[in-house]
Amino acid sequence: MGVITDNVGLYADGLLGTLKICGLAAVAALLLGIVLAAFRVSPVAPLRATGTAYITLVRNCPLTIVLFFFAFGLPEVGINGAYFSFGVAGLAVYTAAFVCEAVRSGIGAVDAGQVEAARAIGLTFGQSLRLIVLPQAVRAVIPPLGNVVIAMIKNSAILGAFGVGGELYSVANTLNSARGEPALPVYTGVVIGYLIIIIPAGLLLRILEKRMTVTR
Amino acid sequence: MSGGHLYDAPGPRGRRRIRFAAVAAGLALVGLAALVVRRLAANGQFVAAKWSPLFDPNDPSFADLWRLFGGGLLHTLTAAALAMALSLPFGVFIATTRISASRWYRWMIVGTVETLRAVPVVIAIFFAYQVLPTYGLKLPLLWYIVIGLTAYNSVVISEIVRAGVLAVPKGQSDAAAALGLTRAQSMRFILLPQAFRSMLPALISQLVVILKDTSLGAFISYEELLRRGLIAIQTLHNPIQTYLVIAAIFIGINYLVSRLAIYAEARLSTRRPVPPSEDRQINSPVTATVP
Numbered sequence: 001m002g003v004i005t006d007n008v009g010l011y012a013d014g015l016l017g018t019l020k021i022c023g024l025a026a027v028a029a030l031l032l033g034i035v036l037a038a039f040r041v042s043p044v045a046p047l048r049a050t051g052t053a054y055i056t057l058v059r060n061c062p063l064t065i066v067l068f069f070f071a072f073g074l075p076e077v078g079i080n081g082a083y084f085s086f087g088v089a090g091l092a093v094y095t096a097a098f099v100c101e102a103v104r105s106g107i108g109a110v111d112a113g114q115v116e117a118a119r120a121i122g123l124t125f126g127q128s129l130r131l132i133v134l135p136q137a138v139r140a141v142i143p144p145l146g147n148v149v150i151a152m153i154k155n156s157a158i159l160g161a162f163g164v165g166g167e168l169y170s171v172a173n174t175l176n177s178a179r180g181e182p183a184l185p186v187y188t189g190v191v192i193g194y195l196i197i198i199i200p201a202g203l204l205l206r207i208l209e210k211r212m213t214v215t216r
Numbered sequence: 217m218s219g220g221h222l223y224d225a226p227g228p229r230g231r232r233r234i235r236f237a238a239v240a241a242g243l244a245l246v247g248l249a250a251l252v253v254r255r256l257a258a259n260g261q262f263v264a265a266k267w268s269p270l271f272d273p274n275d276p277s278f279a280d281l282w283r284l285f286g287g288g289l290l291h292t293l294t295a296a297a298l299a300m301a302l303s304l305p306f307g308v309f310i311a312t313t314r315i316s317a318s319r320w321y322r323w324m325i326v327g328t329v330e331t332l333r334a335v336p337v338v339i340a341i342f343f344a345y346q347v348l349p350t351y352g353l354k355l356p357l358l359w360y361i362v363i364g365l366t367a368y369n370s371v372v373i374s375e376i377v378r379a380g381v382l383a384v385p386k387g388q389s390d391a392a393a394a395l396g397l398t399r400a401q402s403m404r405f406i407l408l409p410q411a412f413r414s415m416l417p418a419l420i421s422q423l424v425v426i427l428k429d430t431s432l433g434a435f436i437s438y439e440e441l442l443r444r445g446l447i448a449i450q451t452l453h454n455p456i457q458t459y460l461v462i463a464a465i466f467i468g469i470n471y472l473v474s475r476l477a478i479y480a481e482a483r484l485s486t487r488r489p490v491p492p493s494e495d496r497q498i499n500s501p502v503t504a505t506v507p
Binding site: 202 | 237242334346347428463466473474
């Protein structure tokens with residue numbers, strides 16, 4: 001296990017890199033996902049169709065292909081960029097589909113009577129969404145959304161397999177493939193790195209979930 | 217459609233506004249599509265050489281290309297089928313031991329489950345691929361993927377099974393005990409068969425996750441569908457077109473599988489009038505809710 005202790009700095013950098021990628025991708029996915037969810041519940045048919053098409057296509061497509069498309073497809077049409085930005089963009093585009101569904105199910109979880117009451121006292125669509133539906137939906141959305149983000153953190157490892165440097169998985173590549181360190185401890189270190197992120201995230205989510213549940 | 221109750225049935229003015237918005241949105245979409253097409257055309261993405269190997273049966277490479285893809289698809293399906301076939305018994309085993317084990321033993325299982333759940337699948341696959349050979353375990357590439365996928369999906373499936381077993385009404389296991397069945401017998405003959413029915417939709421949608429994850433095999437050069445696509449690109453130099461075709465194949469298969477899950481869910485809920493657990497709604501959670 002000397003490899004891990006000798007390279008703690010490298011692992012720590014990888015951990016930070018993964019967090020950075022995930023932070024950026026999470027913000028982008030959240031914004032895009034919320035827009036898509038709004039599309040999916042909107043009364044405007046073309047927007048609804050766009051939302052549904054996006055979800056159906058992206059959710060059924062492997063993230064690996066999305067990433068390949070971003071990294072090697074886009075440069076073909078003159079869109080160039082660093083692997084890092086392509087990776088983050090691909091991860092966000094993919095995750096947004098799942099964010100959208102989580103948000104939509106949250107909106108669906110709000111009791112229909114609440115909305116009817118809001119309409120009955122004369123609130124407009126925007127008002128009832130902003131004042132009545134969303135505050136309640138947020139509570140219902142936290143658990144599924146948290147699971148989506150946790151899954152996204154794990155998915156970010158694929159970026160490393162892809163050659164986006166400076167994240168946790170790429171540490172294994174550096175140590176094992178380039179420097180020839182033995183595979184078992186190197187990979188154990190990577191696994192520990194993910195445990196350090198994922199397990200507290202899961203616990204945090206569970207605490208939030210408990211706080212947020214409302215007896216309906 | 218879940219947004220139906222969010223607004224009143226629009227009146228004449230509202231309908232006009234919606235119609236206007238629909239036209240505007242439609243125009244925006246058409247404009248966007250036009251931009252994409254122009255961009256593609258400006259970069260020579262519509263030349264026949266990039267498309268005809270994929271779509272024109274008269275192209276000299278058409279037959280070879282699709283034979284290549286067909287074989288790749290077969291490898292993809294093999295890996296997914298093996299991973300599912302192995303994960304299911306492991307998952308059932310983990311779930312049943314977790315339910316019936318004594319406390320210390322249970323903590324051990326919970327620890328293993330939580331650890332394996334936190335490991336990204338791609339790491340699990342690379343772990344198998346890089347670590348096992350150093351201990352003299354040299355396997356065909358297929359098996360590293362199957363091992364990696366099974367490690368992860370066994371614990372996911374074990375959670376599905378556990379939820380299914382715990383959702384069987386308590387009277388069932390009480391009745392089994394009253395009949396003199398042992399706990400193992402009650403699990404096997406009473407609880408699991410009933411649980412299996414209610415968890416079938418979730419199991420089917422897990423298959424979508426597995427199918428998508430087989431594409432990670434491309435990184436260890438297992439020749440599944442995506443890898444075959446990458447090989448084709450090396451000679452055809454048409455990444456965009458090939459990715460689109462490969463993605464379309466994946467999306468088509470996964471779409472069918474997730475429809476199957478929704479169908480199974482709908483059938484189950486019509487057959488059994490027992491109220492479903494509160495967080496279950498038809499149509500939404502069945503199809504994998506997590507990336």
